[in-house]
Amino acid sequence: MTKYEPYMQALLWTCKHCGFVYEGGQPKQNCPICESYKTSFIDIPQHIEAEVRETHPDKSFNHADCRELRKKLMDEHNVYSSNRVAGRVLPSASGTNIKPS
Numbered sequence: 554m555t556k557y558e559p560y561m562q563a564l565l566w567t568c569k570h571c572g573f574v575y576e577g578g579q580p581k582q583n584c585p586i587c588e589s590y591k592t593s594f595i596d597i598p599q600h601i602e603a604e605v606r607e608t609h610p611d612k613s614f615n616h617a618d619c620r621e622l623r624k625k626l627m628d629e630h631n632v633y634s635s636n637r638v639a640g641r642v643l644p645s646a647s648g649t650n651i652k653p654s
């Protein structure tokens with residue numbers, strides 16, 4: 554058991570515009586921070602989230618500082634260029650299921 558367990562297991566849907574994290578299932582609504590459409594959420598790599606939470610252990614994971622760092626790391630790791638780098642992209646409204654591989 555590691556200190557990351559609570560979120561290592563979870564999908565981390567993250568708004569690629571502002572860094573807001575929606576834990577659990579797929580976002581069902583637009584981003585509450587920047588109001589980007591829900592397809593702006595991507596599933597970021599766990600090591601990015603680990604670094605964010607290690608850097609700001611005393612802050613909420615959606616604190617402005619955390620979101621800022623998350624955006625910076627997403628940029629450094631090039632997770633924006635959606636199709637297949639590190640992050641997955643929210644499937645379209647067709648109802649396609651995600652199959653983790």
Ligand SMILES: [Zn+2]
Pocket residue numbers: 568569570571572573584585586587588589
């Ligand atoms: Zn957002």
